[in-house]
Amino acid sequence: MLFGEHVKRFSSRSVPKLKRDQAKVPSGIWQECPHCHAGFYFKKAGQYRVCPECGYGFRVTARRRLKMLTKHFDEWDSDLETRNPTEFPDYQRKIKKAQSATHLKDGVLTGKALIDDYPVALGIMDPLFIMGSLGTANGERLTRLFEKATEQQLPVIVLTASGGARMQEGIYSLMQMAKISQAVNDHGKAGLAYISVIMDPTTGGVTASFASQADVTLAEPKALYGFTGKRVIEQTINKQLPNDFQSVENGYQRGLIDEIVPREQLAQRLSQLLSILEAKKWGEMT
Amino acid sequence: MTDTQAVIAGARSDRKANVYAMIDQLFTDFFELHGDQIASDDPAIVAGLAKLADRPIAVIATQKGNNLEDRMATHFGSPEPAGYRKSLRVMRLAEKLNFPIITLVNTPGAYPGADAEAAGQGQMIAKNISEMLKLRVPILTLIVGEAGSGGALALACSDQIWMLENSMYSVLSPEGFASIMWKDAHLADKAAELMRLTPDWLLKQHAIHRIIPERMLTDGSLKTALTSAIGELCQQDSATRLAKRAAFFRKF
Ligand SMILES: [Zn+2]
Numbered sequence: 223m224l225f226g227e228h229v230k231r232f233s234s235r236s237v238p239k240l241k242r243d244q245a246k247v248p249s250g251i252w253q254e255c256p257h258c259h260a261g262f263y264f265k266k267a268g269q270y271r272v273c274p275e276c277g278y279g280f281r282v283t284a285r286r287r288l289k290m291l292t293k294h295f296d297e298w299d300s301d302l303e304t305r306n307p308t309e310f311p312d313y314q315r316k317i318k319k320a321q322s323a324t325h326l327k328d329g330v331l332t333g334k335a336l337i338d339d340y341p342v343a344l345g346i347m348d349p350l351f352i353m354g355s356l357g358t359a360n361g362e363r364l365t366r367l368f369e370k371a372t373e374q375q376l377p378v379i380v381l382t383a384s385g386g387a388r389m390q391e392g393i394y395s396l397m398q399m400a401k402i403s404q405a406v407n408d409h410g411k412a413g414l415a416y417i418s419v420i421m422d423p424t425t426g427g428v429t430a431s432f433a434s435q436a437d438v439t440l441a442e443p444k445a446l447y448g449f450t451g452k453r454v455i456e457q458t459i460n461k462q463l464p465n466d467f468q469s470v471e472n473g474y475q476r477g478l479i480d481e482i483v484p485r486e487q488l489a490q491r492l493s494q495l496l497s498i499l500e501a502k503k504w505g506e507m508t
Numbered sequence: 509m510t511d512t513q514a515v516i517a518g519a520r521s522d523r524k525a526n527v528y529a530m531i532d533q534l535f536t537d538f539f540e541l542h543g544d545q546i547a548s549d550d551p552a553i554v555a556g557l558a559k560l561a562d563r564p565i566a567v568i569a570t571q572k573g574n575n576l577e578d579r580m581a582t583h584f585g586s587p588e589p590a591g592y593r594k595s596l597r598v599m600r601l602a603e604k605l606n607f608p609i610i611t612l613v614n615t616p617g618a619y620p621g622a623d624a625e626a627a628g629q630g631q632m633i634a635k636n637i638s639e640m641l642k643l644r645v646p647i648l649t650l651i652v653g654e655a656g657s658g659g660a661l662a663l664a665c666s667d668q669i670w671m672l673e674n675s676m677y678s679v680l681s682p683e684g685f686a687s688i689m690w691k692d693a694h695l696a697d698k699a700a701e702l703m704r705l706t707p708d709w710l711l712k713q714h715a716i717h718r719i720i721p722e723r724m725l726t727d728g729s730l731k732t733a734l735t736s737a738i739g740e741l742c743q744q745d746s747a748t749r750l751a752k753r754a755a756f757f758r759k760f
Binding site: 494 | 547559
């Protein structure tokens with residue numbers, strides 16, 4: 223999927239504004255929610271960066287999202303970086319810019335984390351790194367997340383946000399879907415649990431692979447979760463689609479999402495689920 | 509009222525209509541999973557992960573509902589194909605995580621709707637029966653109220669099948685039976701007597717393993733009984749369990 227298309231979910235008026243908001247904004251600035259279009263002062267979104275009107279969770283960097291979830295984190299594979307396999311022109315400059323905006327080498331943060339007292343392998347995609355698009359470097363990092371989790375017998379939690387495949391990496395990007403999927407399979411064969419958390423936006427090749435392969439699928443309120451971009455579908459079928467098309471609320475109704483969890487409650491909800499997953503099994507002696 | 513009619517009245521009691529209350533009584537930390545991960549979330553099947561006596565367990569149940577709105581949504585506890593897909597999905601998760609499974613059954617049968625039929629109702633039940641018979645984890649079924657036809661069996665291909673004192677298990681509902689046999693659903697009472705759907709008769713046929721007195725629901729002893737039964741099943745290796753499960757159905 224062309225990641226640019228997914229941005230168009232928001233009215234053309236709000237897109238440049240949204241992009242501006244995602245950059246470093248001085249506190250106190252007036253902000254508009256891209257979901258419900260309510261206007262409010264930046265600070266009113268609070269530490270969790272949530273729209274005070276509708277509960278939409280703003281797109282934030284993976285490092286910032288991590289701080290909202292846990293304080294205990296050992297980072298893995300932080301040095302993985304794309305080698306520009308298709309020799310795409312001007313790509314390295316784009317990468318450098320994304321790196322300085324997100325403090326990541328590519329669009330995912332991975333490592334071992336504690337949720338309450340439960341150790342987990344945690345991945346958080348960064349929607350601000352070239353729209354969280356899936357390339358060789360973040361694809362490799364996610365693959366190693368599952369591989370290490372299998373070795374260390376840890377459950378995996380991945381917070382997904384992605385415009386889909388990274389166009390600049392061509393077929394290498396497409397292959398990440400299969401590469402990560404087989405690591406998910408091996409992790410599953412070891413009897414370990416995988417929880418995905420759908421953030422805004424989760425689309426294209428990420429939806430069509432690991433985001434939709436979890437045992438339990440949670441989602442942030444009002445996040446977009448779909449495969450084909452809304453505009454592409456509209457042009458194909460020659461019909462306007464409703465605004466909540468591909469919302470996770472819609473996905474919940476259609477049986478795709480287990481639970482929609484507000485950002486500020488995610489750590490607690492994950493901990494409750496982990497308490498079951500990590501409970502002492504029946505065969506084990508007390 | 510005959511004995512059979514009394515059992516049916518008890519099986520269909522409003523007291524048993526809300527399975528969430530029963531889940532709360534028997535389990536802790538219930539984490540409900542929604543949807544079939546394909547197309548729909550059927551409220552007639554309630555499924556998720558929980559703890560029984562602090563040990564992990566998967567729970568799959570049919571739900572009728574306490575009010576008219578819920579009962580319309582669940583078709584009075586009659587699952588649609590999406591409900592059976594949800595059930596299968598959670599059973600497979602239990603298999604993967606090595607969690608035992610407890611199913612709580614209270615359904616007149618699978619929903620007899622045109623859309624359900626078109627979406628492969630029969631095929632989904634077939635698949636669930638087949639998959640359930642292969643699951644390596646222990647499975648215990650408690651028939652709480654009604655258990656009618658393939659729609660109930662799709663949740664009851666288990667190692668242990670228990671029935672509450674006032675519950676019924678039959679090839680289809682008495683109304684359906686009367687309608688097929690005599691083209692008159694009003695002859696349900698007459699049908700019920702002939703159908704032999706009461707727990708005591710079924711136990712004599714070895715079609716179930718155990719009858720649970722209703723009081724065990726309220727005095728806490730059902731929870732204890734479930735815990736020790738699951739514990740015992742877990743002591744056996746999976747090959748033994750599967751052989752016993754197969755022999756149970758082979759004898760009919
Ligand atoms: Zn809003």
